[in-house]
Amino acid sequence: MGNILVIDDEREVGTFFQHLLEGRGNKVKLGFSGEDFFQLIQQYKFDLAFIDVKLPDANGLNLLKQLKRSCPSCKAVVMTGYSTVKTAVEAIKHGANDYIEKPFDDIEQLERLIDELLSDGPLSSQDDMYKLAETLGFIVGTNKEMNDLLKLAYKIAKKNVNVLIEGETGTGKEVLAHFIHNASMRYDQPFIGVNCGAVSETLLESELFGHEKGAFTGAVKEKKGIFEIANRGTLFLDEIGEASLATQVKLLRVLETGEYIRVGGETIRKTNTRIIAASHVNLAKAVEEKTFREDLLYRLDVVKLTIPPLRERLEDLPILIDYFLKKLNTPLSFSEDCISRMKQYHWPGNVRELYNVVKRAITLAEGETEVITVDYLPEKLKVPLHLGQVSNNKRSTKDEVEDLEAYLQKWMNGVLALWKNSDRLDLEQVISSVKELETKIGRSFVMKMLKETLGNRKEAAERLNISVRTLRYLLKEKGADPKA
Ligand SMILES: Nc1ncnc2c1ncn2[C@@H]1O[C@H](COP(=O)(O)OP(=O)(O)OP(=O)(O)O)[C@@H](O)[C@H]1O
Structure with a gap:
């Protein structure tokens, strides 16, 4: 039992909820506009609110934000039509517990959702989520x-929307x-993956849509496509x-109409396959570059999930x-030194690369030690990257002038990564990297000024407001000591 607020300008929706919810012993207040919403939340305290995303005088998302501010414990569900599903997904990102699509075609599901939200259900469902993951x-x-x-x-898995995963x-x-597939209602149906970059256009189309006998050389008999198999x-x-x-x-046609034709065929076929697309390139950029269709991106990107790179979540490394x-079934473990080296690495190959490093270390260390030490890590991990890689690189003068910005960025990222993630680090080393940074900045300014003065040291020193001796010192020329 709870106090429930329903905000929707369609009066039938309000009446429907009132009937459904009061019949289950709840108290219901109905509002039909943003104005009603503000009045009602000032007067009453609610346990659950259903808010339409599109109101004549307000945006449901703004109402949701206000609700979360004035009554953080109140659960919220936004209501949407198909064209506003994207907004509903945004609402979940802003703290809505769920969204439901109008018209409501599965009342039992709606009742389950209400029960779950009014009880402690979501917690147990969160447990299920972590277990499944x-x-x-x-x-x-x-x-x-x-x-x-x-x-x-997990929330959108149960909805029938396409998903785009970037990372x-x-x-x-x-x-x-x-x-997502396993958390969806489709979990007992096929999950089939296709890599669009791994095969030729003809083969990809034949894989996806199937082909008729004789459609192309080698098509000796008809073949079902994935849209048929994964229906x-x-x-x-x-x-x-x-x-x-x-x-x-x-693909756009299938997404818009659910229809497709086999390669070499004429019959229009229907499919009800859910699409989850993935890309390691930024598709919005690909649209700008005209290598990807904007309308297809619009259809795919109903829900966009962007997985952060491993270097931005190093706290999860252990x-x-x-x-x-555990997966590799080994009693071995990694030394703390190893873990902190791993936390300093930038992992361009992300979790896959981490898995490979772990697997390699275990193979090498098995039978030799119980605690894996730095010796068993690949070379790339042995040098603390944030400090080592930058300072160890011998660069040409030209590079040094041009790359100061990149150097500063890299240096700052390295230090910030340590600041955020390291539970064990060598502070002496960090401080010495600050000194190195000082030298680097000094040298870069000198080199730039020398370039501008065509190598005239006196003029360069004047323009930098330093002595020629200091200039020579900054260039690390032997015997130059600015204090002398
Ligand atoms: N969060 C994670 N937990 C455990 N293992 C993971 C995780 N993320 C990735 N992996 C492992 O890393 C490897 C790569 O994962 P996956 O193939 O899903 O990455 P991907 O982003 O699809 O890569 P690509 O873009 O190269 O196709 C797999 O072995 C996978 O099991």
């Missing part, structure tokens, strides 16, 4: 962005897609950005490592 090998630790991402993925290579796009299931289109423009047109150790 672990079973499917999608590990999230304490990183907030990853936790929010998982929660959003660098190896961040776990395919595992996340698998999680009612999920199709994972990996590297969608690699699909040719011709294939993109055909948990991932533990998971891999």
Whole structure:
């Protein structure tokens, strides 16, 4: 039992909820506009609110934000029509517990949702979410962005909307897609993945749509496509950005109408496959560059999930490592030094690269030690990157002048990564890197000024307001000591 607020300008929706909710012993207040909303939340305290995203005088998203400010414990569900699903997904990101689509065609599901929200249900459903994610090998630790991402993925899994997953290579796009499939109503139907970049255009189209006998050389008999096989299931289109423009047109048609034609065929077929697409390139940028269709992106990007790279969630590294150790069934563990080296690395290959590093270290260390030390890590991990890589690089003068900006950026990222993530670090080393930075800045300014004065040291020193001796010192010329 609870106090429930319903805000919708369609009066029938209000009446429907009133009937449904009061019949279940709840108290209901109805409002039909943003103005009603503000009046009602000032007068009453609510446990649950249903808010339409499109009101004549207000945006449901703004009402939601206001509700979360004035009554943070009140649960909220936004109501949407198909054209506003994107806004509803935004609402979840802003704290709505769920969204429902109008017209409501599954009343029992709605009743279950209400019961869950009015009880402590969501907690147990969160447990289910984490269990499912672990079973499917999608590990999230304490990183907030990853936790929010998982929660959003879990919520939208049950909706019939397409999903776009973006993230660098190896961040776990395919595992996340698998999680969404298993958390959806389609879990007992096929989940099929296709890499759009791995095969030729003809083969990709034949894989997706099937082909008729004789459609092309080698098509000796007819073949069902994935849209036929995965009908009612999920199709994972990996590297969608690699699909040719011709294939993109055909995909757009399936997304808009659910219809497709086999290669070499004439019959129009229907499919009810859910699409989860993934890309390691930014598709909005690909649209700008005209290699990806804007209308297709619009259709795919109803829900966009962006997986952050591993270097932005290094706090989760130990948990991932533990998971891999368990998965690889080994009693070995990593020394603290190893873990802090790993936290200083930038992981361009993300979780896949981490898995490979763990696997390699175990293979090398097995039978030799119980605690894996830095010696078992690959060379790239042995040098603390934030300090080492920058200072060890011997650069040409020209590079030094041009790369100051990149150097500063890299230096700052390195220090900030340590600041945020390291529970153990060598502060002496950090401080010495600050000195190195000072030298680097001094030298870069001198080099730039020398370039501008065509090598005239006296003029360069004057313009920098330093002595020629200091200038020579900054250039690390032997025997030059500015204090002498
Ligand atoms: N959160 C995670 N927890 C555990 N393992 C993970 C996680 N993310 C990725 N992995 C592992 O990393 C490897 C790469 O994952 P996956 O293939 O899903 O990445 P991807 O983003 O689809 O990569 P690509 O863009 O190269 O196709 C797999 O072995 C996967 O099991």
